[in-house]
Amino acid sequence: MITDIEAAQRIAAQALAHYGADQAAALTFVKYRENYVFKAEGETGSYALRLHRNGYRTDAEILEELDLLAALAAGGVSVPRLRLTAQGEPFCRIPDEHGDVHQVDMLEWVADAVPLGDVGEAFTGEAVVVPATFHALGVLIAELHQKASTLQRKTPSARASWDVAGLVGGAEAVWGDPRRAFRAGAAGHEIVNRAMAWLETELTAYGKAPDRYGPIHADVTPENVLVRGNQMTLIDFDDSGEGYYLFDLATAAFFYLPHPRFDEVVSAMLLGYNSVRSLTSEDLALWRPMLLARGLTYLAWAADRVGDETSDFIFEHVRPLVVDLATELISPAVSQ
Structure with missing residues (x-):
């Protein structure tokens, strides 16, 4: 269970490796409601990294959401584009020091908005x-x-x-x-x-x-x-x-x-x-x-x-x- 922003940021930093990004890339906390959201900035661009609250969504629910986003973007609707992991997956799963597993996905950052x-x-x-x-x-x-x-x-x-x-x-x-x-x-x-x-x-x-x-x-x-x-x-x-x-x-x-x-x-x-x-x-x-x-x-x-x-x-x-x-x-x- 994530107890604070610092713990969430450690998990987010680990997730960057799954996207082929340097774990030293800049991570800036944006907001927390049901999920933690960070802005990840690196050589390949800027992204919204979303760390899902543990147990809030199933893998199937997240996959369905991301599939909808991808279909809308492909159809010309103005929504953020999904960044796949280095393995071509829509999201990754990161364990914390307590053994809890957290789902993480990344979307293109909407710049200057x-x-x-x-x-x-x-x-x-x-x-x-x-x-x-x-x-x-x-x-x-x-x-x-x-x-x-x-x-x-x-x-x-x-x-x-x-x-x-x-x-x-x-x-x-x-x-x-x-x-x-x-x-x-x-x-x-x-x-x-x-x-x-x-x-x-x-x-x-x-x-x-x-x-x-x-x-x-x-x-x-x-x-x-x-x-x-x-x-x-x-x-x-x-x-x-x-x-x-x-x-x-x-x-x-x-x-x-x-x-x-x-x-x-x-x-x-x-x-x-x-x-x-x-x-x-x-x-x-x-x-x-x-x-x-x-x-x-x-x-x-x-x-x-x-x-x-x-x-x-x-x-x-x-x-x-x-x-x-x-x-x-x-x-x-x-x-x-």
């Missing part, structure tokens, strides 16, 4: 909204879905699915039951409980036709969209799996919900998406419900990380927003 934004600033309304930027984001998401819809899977997916069960399946959901976020008598439990049952009916009726369901990114937050001039690149496919295409759009818009220019964000993004791939009336009818489904997943995620700074933000700010969304959608349904 900055994140589209920050979820906190999007939520507070401080983020600068340029409609042309969100139009471009809609185009990028549509290009991803266009290519993903052509991929043929020979075996069942090894990764969790963002479908009815994955979103509102209670304890069986990808990140667990969002109702756990209402411990200690937090307001909204009952309306969220009813909203989940309602969403289950709506999503089941929506179905999994190939024009609306397939491989998705599942985490298109502003931090995971890198911008360099007029070029956008989508990074961090760690949550990718099969799901509703609309879920990616809802994720991209979710943290802008309180922003005074939210409607402009959505309008520009959907216009961009429609320029590549048409949304149907059934898709658009599910737009607000899919925003609610996305919000519920964040509550479930936070419920497992009480005391974490991001979880505190979700409990304080996202939870009441989700309750408001649930109330908006359920009240008309109940009155009919």
Whole structure:
């Protein structure tokens, strides 16, 4: 088990040899959430080295993610390109001093790029909204879905699915039951409980036709969209799996919900998406419900990380927003 950044960096340094790189190559810590990410700089270029949290993903899950990335890149979608090991493998396995084995992969570093934004600033309304930027984001998401819809899977997916069960399946959901976020008598439990049952009916009726369901990114937050001039690149496919295409759009818009220019964000993004791939009336009818489904997943995620700074933000700010969304959608349904 990795206990600190220094231990993670020692494992990352060992992994460099598997890529034909000098173990003395510069390694700079970038971030830690579910995985440790380092920037590796050497004679052959710069790369994002990702050290997976031990036991978080199976080899099959990682391979599926990297296969998707490779297929998207080959299809012209703007995503990082995978660097294979010296043996031609998509990732390597490195044991630590305790005998635990860690999976490590490397992707090309997206140079001279900055994140589209920050979820906190999007939520507070401080983020600068340029409609042309969100139009471009809609185009990028549509290009991803266009290519993903052509991929043929020979075996069942090894990764969790963002479908009815994955979103509102209670304890069986990808990140667990969002109702756990209402411990200690937090307001909204009952309306969220009813909203989940309602969403289950709506999503089941929506179905999994190939024009609306397939491989998705599942985490298109502003931090995971890198911008360099007029070029956008989508990074961090760690949550990718099969799901509703609309879920990616809802994720991209979710943290802008309180922003005074939210409607402009959505309008520009959907216009961009429609320029590549048409949304149907059934898709658009599910737009607000899919925003609610996305919000519920964040509550479930936070419920497992009480005391974490991001979880505190979700409990304080996202939870009441989700309750408001649930109330908006359920009240008309109940009155009919």
